[in-house]
Amino acid sequence: MVGQLHLQVGAAVEGRVPRAYIAPFDVRLPKASEADEQIDTVVQPDVLIVCDRKKLDERGMRGAPDWVAEVLSPTTAVTIHS
Numbered sequence: 039m040v041g042q043l044h045l046q047v048g049a050a051v052e053g054r055v056p057r058a059y060i061a062p063f064d065v066r067l068p069k070a071s072e073a074d075e076q077i078d079t080v081v082q083p084d085v086l087i088v089c090d091r092k093k094l095d096e097r098g099m100r101g102a103p104d105w106v107a108e109v110l111s112p113t114t115a116v117t118i119h120s
Contacts, residue, residue, distance in 0.1 A: 040084045040109050047085055047107075056089045056104065064098030074100065084109045 044060040051058055063086065067079040077100075086103040093099045 043107060043109065044085050047087065051087060056087045059086050059088065060084070065103060066098065066100045067102065068100060083107065
């Protein structure tokens with residue numbers, strides 16, 4: 039399911055500035071001007087789009103993506119709604 043979503047999103051942005059990524063891809067979310075080595079919030083959305091390529095580096099990205107999607111499995115959905 040995640041792979042199919044990534045293919046569709048990737049095709050939609052192909053040839054444009056935005057780029058689609060698929061997990062595992064680290065998104066580091068700093069608090070204000072927190073230094074990279076101090077960031078303790080790191081997430082890996084299933085599929086994401088990044089428009090600002092300056093946020094990208096060898097470790098993934100720093101800052102919030104422009105678009106994210108999480109695919110819930112039936113087990114996860116049951117847990118959330120219990």
